[in-house]
Amino acid sequence: MDFVSIRIITDEINRLVGFYEKITGVQAAWGNEDFAELRTAHGTLAIGSTRTVGLFAPGSARPAENHSVIIEFLVEDVDALYGKLKGVVDEFVNEPTTMPWGNRALLFRDPDGNLVNFFTPVTPAAIERFRR
Structure with missing residues (x-):
């Protein structure tokens, strides 16, 4: 699969x-x-x-009603992107924050209210986990 x-x-x-x-x-x-x-x-x-x-x-999906899914994107530098997104994103959920699992994350909402996470691995374990 x-x-x-x-x-x-x-x-x-x-x-x-x-x-x-x-x-x-x-x-x-x-x-x-x-x-x-x-x-x-x-x-x-x-x-x-x-x-x-x-x-x-028919009727199985309703727009702008998501409260359980986060759409995540691995980005090179979440802090740099945060400044660039300020004119595009209307609702930030948090500022870039380092999470206990080693990612620096920025959560915001898209125009339909869906949660979006831009994150950058910052600890050695997180960096290794996402090595491409």
Whole structure:
């Protein structure tokens, strides 16, 4: 088995895709007006409009109601990115903070309220865990 992607369902696909393009620097690949993917070396963030839900399971997904999932991105320097995100992100949950498991993490919300974590491993064990 291979984990491939996570998909966010949204009422405002252009706004959400634009937000993720800005914060990641990754250009979205659009399948059509209702579906786009931001592909990285190790995973894909897919974004679909609410119109796509009816195609696979009507009523099964509701946009902007996530309170349990955190979308995480490994970044080179979370502290440097924090300054750059201040004009793009409306709601920061915390400032860059070193976590007990060795990552320096920055949590914020995307325009739909989903939690996003940008993190940089900073301890030797965390750096080794994420060595690519």
